[in-house]
Amino acid sequence: MNNSGATQLLNYLAQQEPMEVQNWFEQVLQHQLEVPSHFNWLGLAEAASLNARVKNDLNWAKVAVHIYDYLEQTADSREKMALSLSSMNLRAYFIGKFGVVRGDVVLDLSRIVQWFIAGLPLSIEQATEDANRWMDLTIERIRALRDLKNQLAVFEGLANNNLLENYPELNNWLQLRSKLP
Numbered sequence: 001m002n003n004s005g006a007t008q009l010l011n012y013l014a015q016q017e018p019m020e021v022q023n024w025f026e027q028v029l030q031h032q033l034e035v036p037s038h039f040n041w042l043g044l045a046e047a048a049s050l051n052a053r054v055k056n057d058l059n060w061a062k063v064a065v066h067i068y069d070y071l072e073q074t075a076d077s078r079e080k081m082a083l084s085l086s087s088m089n090l091r092a093y094f095i096g097k098f099g100v101v102r103g104d105v106v107l108d109l110s111r112i113v114q115w116f117i118a119g120l121p122l123s124i125e126q127a128t129e130d131a132n133r134w135m136d137l138t139i140e141r142i143r144a145l146r147d148l149k150n151q152l153a154v155f156e157g158l159a160n161n162n163l164l165e166n167y168p169e170l171n172n173w174l175q176l177r178s179k180l181p
Contacts, residue, residue: 006036014047018059021048025066041071045083049090061094061106081147084119088112088154096157109158113167116151124172131179142181149180 013021021044027033045067052060068087072080094106101107121144122130130137130145137145152173158164159174 006039009036010040010043010047013044014051018048018051018057018063021063022059022066025063025070029070041067042083045071045086049086052090053093056097058094058098058106061090064090065106081150084115085150085154088115088151092154092158095163096161100163109163109167112154112158113170116154116173117169119151121148124176127173127180128176131176131181134181145180149177152177152180 013024016024024033028035045064048060048064048067051057052064065087068083068090072083072087075083091106091108091112095109095112098107100109102110105111127145127148130141134142134145155164155170155174156177159170164170164174
């Protein structure tokens with residue numbers, strides 16, 4: 001399949017029902033269907049995410065999250081950060097709309113909290129110290145602080161809706177967000 005065929009496939013999938021796209025994706029993962037090597041997986045994830053938000057459709061959100069998770073497996077560290085932020089922001093958006101459902105791939109708030117805590121590059125004490133003197137830091141350290149700020153942004157709407165009360169370990173981090181570059 002050439003680029004035109006890959007684009008047609010992407011456009012076709014974006015117009016289908018989410019369960020059809022999920023079934024197609026599962027068949028691809030099980031090597032029952034072939035996809036062109038230049039298929040725009042990120043485009044499909046973004047189309048699914050857009051469909052989820054526009055149509056307020058949790059099934060589209062699940063498709064998007066599954067594809068983002070799939071893409072993270074082979075992404076470099078910068079791409080992985082962008083993909084995980086997209087996935088976690090989508091989760092947070094739908095948790096804000098539908099509430100927390102433990103065990104759900106999209107609506108389980110603990111997934112977002114675990115993702116954040118597991119990815120912390122430094123302690124709260126070190127982050128606070130670095131935030132107070134960020135202009136003296138290396139570009140790599142500033143980028144790490146900026147990534148941290150972007151990760152904390154995922155929690156903003158959740159905190160505003162009082163959905164983080166069961167996670168007091170996030171309080172100091174959330175207070176630090178406004179001080180990060």
